[in-house]
Amino acid sequence: MSTVDGLATFEARLAARTMRIGVVGLGYTGLPLAMGFATSGFCVTGVDLDADKVDAVNRGESYLPDLTDHEVREASTDRLFAVTEPAALDGAEVVILCVPTPVTRRGTADLSYVQAAVESVLPHLRTGALLVLQSTVPVGTTAGIARTVTERTGLVAGRDYFLATAPERVDPANTNGWNLANTPKLVGGVDAESTRRARLLFEQVCARVTAVSAAEVAELSKVYENTFRLVNIALALEFADLCRSLGVPAREVIDAAATKPFGFLAHYPGPGVGGECIPVDPLFLLERAEREGVELALVGAAHRRIADRPHQVVGRLAELLAGQGGKLAGTRVLLVGVSYKPGVGDLRNAPALDIVRDLRAAGAELSYTDPMVPGLTVDGRPVAEVPFSAEQLAAHDVAVLVTPHPGLLAAAVWAAAPLVIDTYGVLPAAAKVVVL
Numbered sequence: 001m002s003t004v005d006g007l008a009t010f011e012a013r014l015a016a017r018t019m020r021i022g023v024v025g026l027g028y029t030g031l032p033l034a035m036g037f038a039t040s041g042f043c044v045t046g047v048d049l050d051a052d053k054v055d056a057v058n059r060g061e062s063y064l065p066d067l068t069d070h071e072v073r074e075a076s077t078d079r080l081f082a083v084t085e086p087a088a089l090d091g092a093e094v095v096i097l098c099v100p101t102p103v104t105r106r107g108t109a110d111l112s113y114v115q116a117a118v119e120s121v122l123p124h125l126r127t128g129a130l131l132v133l134q135s136t137v138p139v140g141t142t143a144g145i146a147r148t149v150t151e152r153t154g155l156v157a158g159r160d161y162f163l164a165t166a167p168e169r170v171d172p173a174n175t176n177g178w179n180l181a182n183t184p185k186l187v188g189g190v191d192a193e194s195t196r197r198a199r200l201l202f203e204q205v206c207a208r209v210t211a212v213s214a215a216e217v218a219e220l221s222k223v224y225e226n227t228f229r230l231v232n233i234a235l236a237l238e239f240a241d242l243c244r245s246l247g248v249p250a251r252e253v254i255d256a257a258a259t260k261p262f263g264f265l266a267h268y269p270g271p272g273v274g275g276e277c278i279p280v281d282p283l284f285l286l287e288r289a290e291r292e293g294v295e296l297a298l299v300g301a302a303h304r305r306i307a308d309r310p311h312q313v314v315g316r317l318a319e320l321l322a323g324q325g326g327k328l329a330g331t332r333v334l335l336v337g338v339s340y341k342p343g344v345g346d347l348r349n350a351p352a353l354d355i356v357r358d359l360r361a362a363g364a365e366l367s368y369t370d371p372m373v374p375g376l377t378v379d380g381r382p383v384a385e386v387p388f389s390a391e392q393l394a395a396h397d398v399a400v401l402v403t404p405h406p407g408l409l410a411a412a413v414w415a416a417a418p419l420v421i422d423t424y425g426v427l428p429a430a431a432k433v434v435v436l
Contacts, residue, residue: 004128006161010197014204017041022092024117026053026082029134031064035071036180036205038079040098045089046082057082058249065173065344068096086120094201095121096132097350098168100276107283109138118145122152130162130197136222138284142215156398158191164198165215167222173343184208188218226281227299232267237309240269244435251425270425271402272309274340279306279349282410310354315425316436317398329363334396336388337403338370345372353378353404371405390416401427
């Protein structure tokens with residue numbers, strides 16, 4: 001193994017773009033990061049177990065909504081190489097882990113992907129390397145990695161190699177211009193030198209990098225960011241229910257409140273929350289709080305409120321049908337948009353999945369339309385796909401706007417539907433449109 005390079009050498013290799021960088025995991029966070037370093041002049045090796053992703057990167061093809069084929073092609077021409085075998089990380093001076101951290105059925109953190117990534121890197125971790133965890137994790141995970149590395153290799157973090165966490169802040173299909181380069185980056189190491197090197201590394205691709213005092217601060221900061229959103233979205237859902245009872249448009253009230261230039265951040269109601277951040281990360285906080293004997297009643301209530309929202313959508317539909325003398329059984333329901341957010345085709349934890357389950361259980365006849373999702377299977381059973389058209393809207397008893405993708409809000413088309421439930425409150429007001 002090579003000796004540990006001094007900070008001056010580390011800085012010089014960064015400046016000269018001679019440092020070899022490895023990125024493990026080429027998903028929503030890993031591929032943009034690998035491309036960022038590649039386009040900045042570094043030689044980057046991307047590792048992913050999915051051979052289709054690896055082949056796509058090497059062909060210069062994008063599988064993410066935020067990246068074009070041209071962008072991937074430019075990065076992969078001579079700087080970015082994707083492989084399925086971790087052995088390609090031999091000699092890498094920086095390795096960044098960008099793997100998923102879902103939750104188990106019990107609502108606890110599933111760190112199996114992180115653990116597997118660490119295990120895959122260990123045989124190839126050189127002395128003096130910088131190992132960075134970018135995955136969102138429960139507090140204490142980075143320290144746990146340090147213990148694992150020492151137990152398995154004898155290498156000590158901060159002495160033989162360097163270890164830090166730098167949580168991702170990727171927002172797929174962001175429409176406000178936020179990207180890897182201009183989104184502030186947090187870094188926190190297991191010691192001061194690890195923090196310093198991680199800060200220097202990410203300053204090569206991020207305009208603003210904030211170093212915090214410890215890895216635990218960085219870990220908790222990311223989880224708190226999404227817990228903040230969870231609590232405020234839950235508040236928006238409850239507020240929307242009150243506004244509906246009062247006959248006042250909730251979104252207009254929230255928009256009015258958002259004119260205040262300080263002390264307020266708008267969150268809007270919808271059919272629930274999906275993805276791998278807001279519905280997942282707060283559970284890391286709740287899990288650790290329980291271990292510490294600390295009650296986070298507000299966070300727990302917010303999580304339950306959001307988890308119940310898809311069921312509320314179906315309950316509202318049943319209520320409307322009952323008011324017309326009907327019932328869900330046999331009702332032809334068209335779900336418009338099923339991915340977890342507008343502009344992406346990602347179905348992870350999408351509210352539409354629970355809506356499908358509830359409607360099936362009630363005996364409804366289901367179809368869906370979504371320009372981003374070519375094929376939907378829930379619990380092993382496919383859902384019929386139809387085009388988004390006036391004819392299809394008219395052929396169903398009710399349409400439920402679940403995900404308002406760009407291009408799905410044309411008023412002339414929606415007018416063909418006998419009944420519409422607008423879970424976001426974004427369609428033009430009409431006699432047939434009912435806001436959830």
